[in-house]
Amino acid sequence: MTAVDTALANPVDVAYLATAILFILGLRYLSSPKTARLGNRISAVGMLIAVVATLTQGIVNWYVIGAGLVLGAVVGIVSAQRVKMTAMPQMVAIFNGAGGGAAALVAAGELLKYTNSGAPISYDISFTSMLTAVIGAISFAGSIVAFLKLQEVMTGRPITYPGQQVVNALVLLVILVTWGMVVAGVQPILEWFWIALPAAFLLGILFVLPIGGADMPVVISLLNSFTGLAAASTGFVLGNNVLIVSGALVGASGTLLTVLMGKAMNRSITNVLFGAFGAVKSGGAAAGTKGGQNVRSVSADDVAAMLAYANQVIVVPGYGMAVAQAQHSIRELAEQLEKKGVEVKYAIHPVAGRMPGHMNVLLAEANVPYTSLYDMDDINPEFERSDVALVVGANDVTNPAAREDKGSPIYGMPILNVDKANNVVVLKRSMASGFAGIDNPLYDDPKTVMLFGDAKKSIDGVVAGVKAL
């Protein structure tokens, strides 16, 4: 794209500029649920313009491009149409991995081309090619592991082993050395590259393995930002501005979400990545021994009566709601309660679920208006004024120990002040402790009652109870 100053701009580059603008506008329209759909379409038009413009560039292998495009489109559209809303984190992980893998292969393709032609490779190209390949491969492999964990093909528990950090450091060292070799132009360049690429792939796997299910919102955001950076870096390799701008936008978005998620757990990103949280810690185990867990178990009809005569009920959904697919039943319960004049609000913790905004999407799927969904800071003062807090499959984000018990592993994490409500109803499958392996003193609270069982069946029972009143 190096043009002489007096030459007219290449029309393709003008098209790319239009694409960059449309992407930015598209994201801007995401600032309100009312305009978000328009935003997504504006962004899609931008994409179409860029792809069509690119197809006008001296393509020789039409069959490769055509077949690849069609296959990718069919698989992509069909799976996107079929996926359940509860499986959205996995889907996002897969698409993210695909982008990262593609970026890494673009870098590979460019290096192949240079080495085949025997043309000298500038430092800029070799450095940015390696950057793209390494970040892309890490994102690709990390996304696959995240997918396998979310899909529960492999355990969601952190996988740790002795010397983990040492192994990671060694793999990183291999990557850095081979990177250096390629940039320094030490022959044979391609062989160095083919060592670096699998090493980066391995590092991607290794870095997600020790991260537990409840930390997935951070990891998914981080991988999103990695793929963005890899795409931007592809732009450096190819000298293509639209790739640079788009990649930067995605990188910024992923980074912002990563930081937000970290804040919502009161943990630094390094702690999430290297802390192997959820591996049973001595502090958590010690806390587990105290308290006889004097919980009060009640029936669905008891809960129905409690809810029906309340003025305000706050529903607190967590990952358990997603697992039980209870969102439709909850919406039905809310409708029944609203008929009886009860005000129903939803309190959403930023890290509830497995990705940022996971609960919001599930409740939207069940036709819950987004105007009833409240962020943590907005809803916390409301608990004191509420008759009942209904906790559906959320645990650690409601644990008062995070506020009060300095010895607790989750001390300092911002929580929903569920214990401030007049009554608390907790829907839980069993008394097993939450992801973090920490007991929740909320369950021992005299104003808390427990309704054990599958969240969906429990709620359906409560709905029947409310209708019968």
Add this chain to the structure above:
Amino acid sequence: MSAHLLTEVTIFILAVFVGLEVISKVPTTLHTPLMSATNAIHGIVLVGAILVAGTLDAPFNAIVGFILVVLASLNVFGGYTVTERMLQMFRPKAPAPKPTEGAK
């Protein structure tokens, strides 16, 4: 670092700031669609995929090119479709109950 790369890095950094500015205005309720929308946007790597795959000719390279285009295309089409599907569910007020909507 060449002057050319420096210009590109400048563009990158300015775009990061634009991104932070625009994305900080997205409400938390839309964070999942935001992730999937940005996911679709990084599918722009498809442009790179076409440029690279379209000019590779050795058989081995053609295989790399093909995988490359499939991955990028999957990313683009899947990303936009799933974002659209999610966004059409967000409603300000509950309409007349349509229990069939999106069930299983």
